[in-house]
Amino acid sequence: xxxxxxxxxxxxxxxxxxxxxxxxxxxxxxxxxxxxxxxxxxxxxxxxxxxxxxxxxxxxxxxxxxxxxxxxxxxxxxxxxxxxxxxxxxxxxxxxxxxxxxxxxxxxxxxxxxxxxxxxxxxxxxxxxxxxxxxxxxxxxxxxxxxxxxxxxxxxxxxxxxxxxxxxxxxxxxxxxxxxxxxxxxxxxxxxxxxxxxxxxxxxxxxxxxxxxxxxxxxxxxxxxxxxxxxxxxxxxxxxxxxxxxxxxxxxxxxxxxxxxxxxxxxxxxx
Numbered sequence: 700x701x702x703x704x705x706x707x708x709x710x711x712x713x714x715x716x717x718x719x720x721x722x723x724x725x726x727x728x729x730x731x732x733x734x735x736x737x738x739x740x741x742x743x744x745x746x747x748x749x750x751x752x753x754x755x756x757x758x759x760x761x762x763x764x765x766x767x768x769x770x771x772x773x774x775x776x777x778x779x780x781x782x783x784x785x786x787x788x789x790x791x792x793x794x795x796x797x798x799x800x801x802x803x804x805x806x807x808x809x810x811x812x813x814x815x816x817x818x819x820x821x822x823x824x825x826x827x828x829x830x831x832x833x834x835x836x837x838x839x840x841x842x843x844x845x846x847x848x849x850x851x852x853x854x855x856x857x858x859x860x861x862x863x864x865x866x867x868x869x870x871x872x873x874x875x876x877x878x879x880x881x882x883x884x885x886x887x888x889x890x891x892x893x894x895x896x897x898x899x900x901x902x903x904x905x906x907x908x909x910x911x912x913x914x915x916x917x918x919x920x921x922x923x924x925x926x927x928x929x930x931x932x933x934x935x936x937x938x939x940x941x942x943x944x945x946x947x948x949x950x951x952x953x954x955x956x957x958x959x960x961x962x963x964x965x966x967x968x969x970x
Contacts, residue, residue, distance in 0.1 A: 701729025701871045706803035708796055708824075709737040709768055709781075711760040712817055714809050714841045719771055721839060721848065721965075722807050726777040729871065734803060735768050737761045737783040738795050742819035744787075753785045761785060789821035796824065800832035805868075810962055812841040825959055829940045835868035835969040840962050845934060848872070848965050852879040853933040855924055856894055861939025865969040866897065869937040870904060872967060879908040880931060884923055886915045921957040933964055940968040 707722040709715055719735075726733050741757040761783040772779040784795040800806040811822045821827070829836045839845070849872040856862050873879055879901055881894040894910030901908040913923060928936055940955045958966060 701731065701874070702804040703729060703731050704803045705731050705733045706796075706800050706806040707733050707735045707768075708806065708808050709735050709764050710739045710809070710817075710820060711742070711764055712809065712812070712815075712820070712841075714812065714839070715764065716767070716771075717844070718807050718809055718839050719768055721837075721845065723772060723775045723777055725807075725837075725848075725872075726779075727775065731778070731804075733772060733777060733779040734799065735765075735772075735779060735781040736796065736799050737764050737781070738786060738792050739819040740786045740788065740792060742817060751787055753787065757785050789824075792821055793824055793827045797828050797832045800828050800834050800836065803834060804871075805967075806832065806834060806836045808836050808838050810838055810840045810959065813960070815841075823956075826940070826956060829955075829968045830970045833970075835865065835967055837872070838959060838962065838966050838968065840964065843963065845965055847934050849935045850875070850877050851931065851933050852876050852935045852937055853924075853928045853931060854879060854881050854897070855936065855938035856881050856883045856897060857939075858883075858893075859939060861941060861970055863939070865937050865939045865967065866900075868969045869935075869967045870906075872935060873901070873906050873937075874904070876906055879906050880933075881908060881910045882924070882927060883910075883912040884915050884920060885912050919957070920954050921961055924958065925961060925963060928964055936962070936964055936966045938966065938968055940970040 722733050741754045744751050765781050786792045808825045825838050852873050881897045898908040
């Protein structure tokens with residue numbers, strides 16, 4: 700079943716238009732409705748302490764972004780709605796986008812560009828929405844152009860709850876994929892989960908899949924995953940996201956954060 704309701708996060712960054720195009724393409728494939736939400740703080744004011752009024756400049760940025768999105772969506776003939784939540788703190792941005800994501804099939808978010816360090820957005824927005832919304836998110840890198848997403852998929856598989864959730868949340872994105880690779884990293888002394896069962900599962904949806912695994916070396920899991928994705932020409936990584944609850948989850952949560960920071964292709968994550 701295709702996605703029918705897409706949440707698109709809008710902001711005043713240069714990369715926003717890229718997300719709009721991707722959301723429109725995804726909406727066309729499933730005749731979906733796009734709910735676009737402009738949400739950020741004023742880039743000229745502090746977002747640490749939310750005790751200042753909403754500025755005219757922020758209202759102007761919101762209006763310009765709304766008009767641009769509406770024009771692109773209407774020209775493409777997709778069903779849509781657009782709204783703005785103007786914030787005075789990063790916490791408000793996280794809360795507003797997370798709440799909106801909970802009543803959508805998938806949210807489309809942008810990777811934070813640390814080279815620009817745009818102060819109007821929290822750097823951990825994507826991570827928070829993924830972990831706390833209960834819904835999958837498609838995160839788009841700030842660099843690069845992605846004309847096709849989901850035709851060559853790499854599924855990071857460890858047999859855990861989060862990876863199983865991401866696998867099945869991504870099924871609409873993988874429909875019609877040329878190949879889906881089930882990729883696992885074998886750790887010494889740890890039994891590797893069976894990828895063959897995942898291959899069989901995807902086959903029932905008509906998705907051509909294959910299994911691959913590597914032994915963990917001195918490289919980080921993030922480096923191994925992104926390197927393998929580059930070698931395979933991957934245009935969508937599917938993986939489970941881990942939160943940061945207690946010492947037992949810190950390392951796994953760190954992998955989630957590192958992928959979001961260094962990703963080079965779109966990533967669909969679920970928690």
